[in-house]
Amino acid sequence: MTLFRGTFLDTPHNPFTGGTLRVATDAALLVEDGMISARGPYPELRRAHPAENIVDLTGGLVLPGFVDTHVHFPQIRAVGGMGMPLLEWLDKYALPEEARMADVGYAAGVAAEFVRGLAAAGTTSALVFGAHYADAVDTLFSAASRVGLRITSGLVVSDRFLRPELLTTPERAQTESLALASRWHGVGRNRYAVTPRFSLSCTDDLLEVCHTVLEEIPGALFTSHLNENEAEIATVAELFGGSDYAGTYDRHGLLDHRSVLAHNVHPTDVELKLLAESGATVAHCPTSNAVLGSGLFPLGRHLDHGVRVALGSDVGAGTGFSLLKEGLQAYFCQQLLGDHGHPLTAAHLLHLATTAGAEALGLSAEVGDLSVGKRFDAQLLRPADGSPLAVGVTHAADAEDVLARVFTLGTPADVRAVWIDGQLLHVDTANEKG
Numbered sequence: 075m076t077l078f079r080g081t082f083l084d085t086p087h088n089p090f091t092g093g094t095l096r097v098a099t100d101a102a103l104l105v106e107d108g109m110i111s112a113r114g115p116y117p118e119l120r121r122a123h124p125a126e127n128i129v130d131l132t133g134g135l136v137l138p139g140f141v142d143t144h145v146h147f148p149q150i151r152a153v154g155g156m157g158m159p160l161l162e163w164l165d166k167y168a169l170p171e172e173a174r175m176a177d178v179g180y181a182a183g184v185a186a187e188f189v190r191g192l193a194a195a196g197t198t199s200a201l202v203f204g205a206h207y208a209d210a211v212d213t214l215f216s217a218a219s220r221v222g223l224r225i226t227s228g229l230v231v232s233d234r235f236l237r238p239e240l241l242t243t244p245e246r247a248q249t250e251s252l253a254l255a256s257r258w259h260g261v262g263r264n265r266y267a268v269t270p271r272f273s274l275s276c277t278d279d280l281l282e283v284c285h286t287v288l289e290e291i292p293g294a295l296f297t298s299h300l301n302e303n304e305a306e307i308a309t310v311a312e313l314f315g316g317s318d319y320a321g322t323y324d325r326h327g328l329l330d331h332r333s334v335l336a337h338n339v340h341p342t343d344v345e346l347k348l349l350a351e352s353g354a355t356v357a358h359c360p361t362s363n364a365v366l367g368s369g370l371f372p373l374g375r376h377l378d379h380g381v382r383v384a385l386g387s388d389v390g391a392g393t394g395f396s397l398l399k400e401g402l403q404a405y406f407c408q409q410l411l412g413d414h415g416h417p418l419t420a421a422h423l424l425h426l427a428t429t430a431g432a433e434a435l436g437l438s439a440e441v442g443d444l445s446v447g448k449r450f451d452a453q454l455l456r457p458a459d460g461s462p463l464a465v466g467v468t469h470a471a472d473a474e475d476v477l478a479r480v481f482t483l484g485t486p487a488d489v490r491a492v493w494i495d496g497q498l499l500h501v502d503t504a505n506e507k508g
């Protein structure tokens with residue numbers, strides 16, 4: 075058993091429904107076999123457990139590990155494409171890189187960079203868009219297993235529209251997906267996600283196979299893209315006989331509480347109602363939406379309809395792994411919507427980056443906050459002395475103000491240590507301090 079001593083911030087009480095940030099100053103968490111078995115003021119816990127090993131994290135800030143609900147493993151070397159809307163960006167920038175994943179050695183190198191980048195940003199759980207090649211998806215699960223991240227991922231499938239080398243057939247998609255799931259689903263912290271790229275690149279036959287595969291893997295998730303860009307949406311409507319975008323998944327039984335759909339920047343009210351009734355989650359990816367000029371996410375309409383929303387980095391259209399940056403951009407986005415925006419506080423941002431993500435991924439019994447009974451998935455933030463964030467934190471009015479400054483100024487360089495199941499990750503990065 076270990077006593078972690080420090081200041082802990084988390085959001086077990088949803089700030090979107092009246093909850094507030096939970097702040098525990100000079101507190102302790104007792105961690106036993108990776109699980110938090112007690113929490114309280116440090117002096118009290120110390121008295122109760124005088125002989126336990128202490129990990130002293132005072133002087134920093136401990137947050138739950140982030141949960142990234144939408145990130146593309148094969149795109150880490152394709153961050154930074156500017157000046158293109160979605161379909162042009164895919165064609166000219168992202169998909170040529172995704173085609174390189176045919177080379178398993180290349181994919182393994184990318185996988186190592188990818189898991190290192192996630193962990194260094196304080197992300198401990200992620201729903202990851204895999205590659206179009208099964209061997210490349212194997213390299214991702216292998217790399218994630220080495221680091222110990224909680225990864226849900228799968229083979230990305232498409233049978234039209236993309237460059238030919240990225241296409242599959244419904245039969246091959248089924249065989250390869252089930253084979254991958256049998257190798258990785260439920261093995262260690264890995265889980266499988268059925269992953270058609272987007273309905274624009276998938277026939278009804280392929281989407282039907284996705285449903286078959288989803289039903290064959292108990293505990294698997296479903297993920298894809300939805301209503302990201304106006305030209306994309308128009309093309310989907312043409313391809314599917316005038317259907318709205320959400321309907322292209324729903325007609326194959328692909329929308330329920332296991333589903334995570336990225337973007338949904340331009341939904342109709344009918345689609346929002348469908349998403350709410352189905353229990354699906356929308357992964358809001360604000361830096362990506364800004365880079366590709368996709369639009370401003372209507373968070374208020376999602377909340378009004380009761381649609382679950384979490385946060386995704388969407389690397390590589392997104393600008394990096396940090397959910398601190400995504401949180402700040404989510405805040406910007408709502409500010410820019412003016413009267414139509416939903417005002418966000420730092421507590422909302424932390425909730426979106428942690429608890430909401432855990433709920434989306436079906437992991438909320440295990441992770442998402444630092445309550446007794448949860449696994450100790452956590453990150454220590456401690457800015458360098460004299461840095462703008464250190465100055466900001468020193469002069470903050472209260473804990474919520476500290477958190478607002480962390481979202482505004484924090485970067486992966488401020489993430490000094492990351493734990494999963496109480497185990498310190500040995501992340502091989504320049505900023506790791508242990």
Ligand code: GUN
Binds near residue numbers: 146164272299388391
């Ligand atoms: N829609 C289909 N594929 C992609 C992708 O790789 N990135 C984004 N942002 N949208 C997509």
Ligand code: ZN
Binds near residue numbers: 144146203299336388
């Ligand atoms: Zn995406």
